[in-house]
Amino acid sequence: MGKYHHTQSINGEICLICEKAKLEGIHLFQSFICMECERDIVNTKTMDPKYQFFVYQMGKARILQDRRQA
Template sequence: MDQDRVETCIVCGQPKEEGIHIVNEFICLACEAEMVQTRVEDEKYPFFVHRLRQIAVRYHV
């Protein structure tokens, strides 16, 4: 990814330079790390599922 490019994370809504793309959506490294470490029992898990589901809704994946 271009280090000078700032994108808005679909999870936290913050502008960040580094992260991953899923389809055409950007997830910052901090949110990615938190998501992969979140257990199903964690109260934040449904929030992450909801945010990721938005990708499927927008792009019909």
């Protein structure tokens, strides 16, 4: 975890949140979020400890976007 890279393979794309290869999901700032993580994000309350993890992981999307533009 904690690596700022985005790859695609025959096994799918690497999820920005769980960092596992998945076949289905959405793209946010050219970063991939798998369907399972997207569902967890949408259903997590702001007071849940997982919420801060999701915020941190999604912050990587901005870093990746900045690197692509550099």
